[in-house]
Amino acid sequence: MSHIKVELKKEQVAKIKDICKSFNNEAGELINVLHKTQESFGYLPAEVQEVIARELNVSVAKVYGVVTFYSFFTMIPKGKHPISICTGTACYVRGAEKVLDEFKRILDVKVGETTPDGKFSLSCLRCVGACGLAPVVMVGEKVYGRVSPDGVKDIIKEYEQ
Amino acid sequence: METIKLTIDNKPVEVPAGTSVYQAAKNLGIDIPVLCYMNLHDLGIENKPAGCRICVVEVEGRRNLAPSCSTTCANGMVVKTHSTRVINARRTVMELILSDHPKDCLTCPKSGNCDLQDMAVKMGVRNIPGQAYAEMSTYKTDFSPSIIRDMDKCIMCRRCETMCNDFQTVGALSGVNRGFSAVVAPAFEQDLEKSPCTYCGQCVAVCPTGALTEVDHTPKVIRALADPTKTVLVQTAPAVRAALGEEFGLEAGTSVTGKMVAALRQIGFDYIFDTDFAADLTIMEEGTELLTRLGKHLSGDKDVKLPILTSCCPGWVGFFEHNYSDMLDVPSTAKSPQQMFGAIAKSYFAEKLGKKREELVVISVMPCLAKKYECQRDEFKVDGNPDVDFSISTRELAHLIKEFNINFNELADEDFDRPMGESTGASVIFGATGGVIEAATRTAYEIHTGKKLEKVDFHELRGMEGIRSATIDFNGLPINIGIAHGLGNARKLLDQVRAGKTNYHAIEIMACPGGCIGGGGQPLHHGDTSVLKARTKAIYSEDTNKVIRKSHENPYIIKLYEEFLGKPMSHKAHELLHTHYFDKSSKDIFI
Ligand code: SF4
Ligand code: SF4
Numbered sequence: 001m002s003h004i005k006v007e008l009k010k011e012q013v014a015k016i017k018d019i020c021k022s023f024n025n026e027a028g029e030l031i032n033v034l035h036k037t038q039e040s041f042g043y044l045p046a047e048v049q050e051v052i053a054r055e056l057n058v059s060v061a062k063v064y065g066v067v068t069f070y071s072f073f074t075m076i077p078k079g080k081h082p083i084s085i086c087t088g089t090a091c092y093v094r095g096a097e098k099v100l101d102e103f104k105r106i107l108d109v110k111v112g113e114t115t116p117d118g119k120f121s122l123s124c125l126r127c128v129g130a131c132g133l134a135p136v137v138m139v140g141e142k143v144y145g146r147v148s149p150d151g152v153k154d155i156i157k158e159y160e161q
Numbered sequence: 162m163e164t165i166k167l168t169i170d171n172k173p174v175e176v177p178a179g180t181s182v183y184q185a186a187k188n189l190g191i192d193i194p195v196l197c198y199m200n201l202h203d204l205g206i207e208n209k210p211a212g213c214r215i216c217v218v219e220v221e222g223r224r225n226l227a228p229s230c231s232t233t234c235a236n237g238m239v240v241k242t243h244s245t246r247v248i249n250a251r252r253t254v255m256e257l258i259l260s261d262h263p264k265d266c267l268t269c270p271k272s273g274n275c276d277l278q279d280m281a282v283k284m285g286v287r288n289i290p291g292q293a294y295a296e297m298s299t300y301k302t303d304f305s306p307s308i309i310r311d312m313d314k315c316i317m318c319r320r321c322e323t324m325c326n327d328f329q330t331v332g333a334l335s336g337v338n339r340g341f342s343a344v345v346a347p348a349f350e351q352d353l354e355k356s357p358c359t360y361c362g363q364c365v366a367v368c369p370t371g372a373l374t375e376v377d378h379t380p381k382v383i384r385a386l387a388d389p390t391k392t393v394l395v396q397t398a399p400a401v402r403a404a405l406g407e408e409f410g411l412e413a414g415t416s417v418t419g420k421m422v423a424a425l426r427q428i429g430f431d432y433i434f435d436t437d438f439a440a441d442l443t444i445m446e447e448g449t450e451l452l453t454r455l456g457k458h459l460s461g462d463k464d465v466k467l468p469i470l471t472s473c474c475p476g477w478v479g480f481f482e483h484n485y486s487d488m489l490d491v492p493s494t495a496k497s498p499q500q501m502f503g504a505i506a507k508s509y510f511a512e513k514l515g516k517k518r519e520e521l522v523v524i525s526v527m528p529c530l531a532k533k534y535e536c537q538r539d540e541f542k543v544d545g546n547p548d549v550d551f552s553i554s555t556r557e558l559a560h561l562i563k564e565f566n567i568n569f570n571e572l573a574d575e576d577f578d579r580p581m582g583e584s585t586g587a588s589v590i591f592g593a594t595g596g597v598i599e600a601a602t603r604t605a606y607e608i609h610t611g612k613k614l615e616k617v618d619f620h621e622l623r624g625m626e627g628i629r630s631a632t633i634d635f636n637g638l639p640i641n642i643g644i645a646h647g648l649g650n651a652r653k654l655l656d657q658v659r660a661g662k663t664n665y666h667a668i669e670i671m672a673c674p675g676g677c678i679g680g681g682g683q684p685l686h687h688g689d690t691s692v693l694k695a696r697t698k699a700i701y702s703e704d705t706n707k708v709i710r711k712s713h714e715n716p717y718i719i720k721l722y723e724e725f726l727g728k729p730m731s732h733k734a735h736e737l738l739h740t741h742y743f744d745k746s747s748k749d750i751f752i
């Protein structure tokens with residue numbers, strides 16, 4: 001798997017070490033440590049996993065195994081403008097998939113990925129409770145309703161500069 | 162001890178509390194098929210992910226079938242291991258496993274020796290319903306110097322992970338991802354080469370499918386033999402002769418030294434030599450190094466570190482380069498016998514033949530997969546030409562013999578060529594845990610004390626215990642010796658040394674269970690570790706049957722020093738027979 005190389009700053013390493021220490025550096029606490037770390041970093045790049053592995057004295061492979069097993073852990077930072085497409089039943093029926101495909105095509109990323117410039121990330125959501133507006137797209141906190149595939153490029157344009 | 166009474170296939174059985182249904186059935190002589198489950202009892206390793214469900218049985222009063230490997234016996238249980246319901250379920254399980262498995266058995270390196278294939282035959286699977294629509298998970302094949310990972314063939318039994326993490330404590334592998342894309346892989350799904358893997362091959366030794374196999378060099382052997390401009394030398398490691406016979410249906414523990422030599426001659430090697438010769442040479446160098454370090458230490462030299470660690474196992478060398486890089490000055494600088502052989506073959510012997518090193522091809526037959534990697538290391542090359550060109554495993558030699566249509570079991574015994582085929586009993590025991598240090602003791606004792614050993618057998622250094630220690634009396638000087646086999650055991654011992662909690666003078670470490678006789682390139686034991694004990698016995702009886710049993714009495718070794726090397730640890734010996742180690746710890750960490 002390809003991943004974005006990050007250089008951890010001294011304070012960041014210290015922060016991870018503190019989190020590990022707050023769980024007594026216990027290998028059995030790996031999942032909790034990962035949770036806390038993701039809360040503070042937003043995601044879990046390889047370099048962060050390596051520090052955790054060393055601190056808890058487990059193999060890096062094992063840490064990576066846990067990170068990839070649970071879907072709420074992510075190794076990719078969210079984009080500056082996280083785009084979420086609702087794929088709940090109502091949105092799906094009203095063509096959310098075509099909208100999603102258009103986002104994928106224009107941004108050239110898959111679901112769960114971030115554009116190389118770090119601007120946009122793409123994810124799917126379960127029903128956001130705005131079914132009257134289906135299909136619904138969210139960019140950050142802003143909600144767009146009745147989005148058609150043709151409207152996708154206009155939404156992206158709003159955030160492009 | 163509390164016991165449990167139950168009935169399996171209408172037969173009553175009583176077992177200790179905590180026993181699995183699988184084991185209880187086994188006690189009755191009922192062999193329930195298993196795939197993911199593995200119990201290497203002698204090594205204290207159990208793999209029980211309960212993932213494959215091939216071992217299901219019917220338990221009266223339960224709605225669902227139960228996996229026998231992970232179901233504990235209970236009082237009054239009534240179990241059926243081969244009802245029609247069970248048989249149908251097992252076949253369905255097998256069909257499901259095979260629906261996501263490539264169907265290229267004919268050309269698979271594991272064909273004929275594959276647990277999955279055997280099981281499919283046993284279950285009578287003749288077609289896979291719905292296969293036409295089934296999507297298959299695919300992965301990039303990972304080629305390392307020693308091991309090929311073809312994860313399309315992985316059935317997620319996780320045996321390899323257990324070996325690598327629990328037994329070897331290397332931690333190169335882990336189950337990653339979930340569902341359809343679940344697979345066993347190194348961190349970040351990188352290649353094995355970028356992981357802390359030592360190439361010990363213990364994962365390969367237990368993989369029930371063709372997912373993990375060795376890099377096959379037999380085509381290169383054939384190419385070298387067919388090249389009229391090359392003189393082809395072969396060397397065979399001690400542990401090979403104690404196991405090769407198993408590939409030809411002989412009982413485990415049958416020594417086939419003479420037949421192996423005869424087969425190699427029929428295949429057409431120009432010189433059939435013995436790694437044992439180089440093992441004797443190793444003892445000369447390592448034994449002298451031990452005595453030198455010991456002497457300096459006793460005279461109060463603070464710069465000299467003890468214990469000295471053996472360095473003939475490249476799996477172990479890789480392990481300490483990754484994990485104990487702060488202790489790189491502790492192991493002996495002596496090269497492994499494989500590399501000593503190559504260095505002498507391409508200098509001393511090449512001179513004798515009046516040939517250039519490039520005209521020689523040196524091939525080794527090893528019980529080991531780490532040797533494939535070792536002989537490619539840059540420090541073992543001269544101007545890009547490796548001392549050992551390539552290494553094949555015991556299994557590959559067996560394939561080669563079959564390919565050449567040689568009737569192995571009917572071969573009459575033949576003897577190695579001279580000079581590099583002469584060896585002593587001390588060298589053959591290199592193949593078993595404790596053997597290297599016993600061989601070193603035989604020589605070091607006599608050199609140090611100037612006395613003849615009354616008995617050359619040191620039974621206190623032998624055995625299958627993971628970590629052992631003994632004190633040998635060097636004529637009033639007590640020498641403390643430590644031994645570990647399996648890298649997990651090595652780690653325990655090394656952590657004590659690092660913490661300064663031991664008073665060993667010398668420690669022998671072998672990466673594989675039982676030493677090289679349990680190497681990753683040996684015939685597959687298919688879970689029956691009693692073969693390791695049988696091979697060990699064969700090794701020690703080879704030793705007993707030798708006329709000369711001490712390395713320093715090998716006449717061709719004596720001659721090699723007289724004609725070429727001078728003395729052990731001489732300048733020339735240093736150049737050819739010693740090496741240095743690298744800090745590889747940073748390789749595992751990005752920051
Ligand atoms: S060869 Fe040894 S160290 Fe490498 S992955 Fe296999 S078990 Fe682990
Ligand atoms: S690689 Fe082999 S041993 Fe490892 S999980 Fe897959 S099938 Fe099992």
Ligand code: SF4
Nearest residue numbers: 474476529673677680
């Ligand atoms: S113990 Fe022997 S077979 Fe195993 S890695 Fe070491 S040298 Fe190779």
Ligand code: FES
Nearest residue numbers: 197213214216230
């Ligand atoms: S052998 Fe029992 S579940 Fe695999």
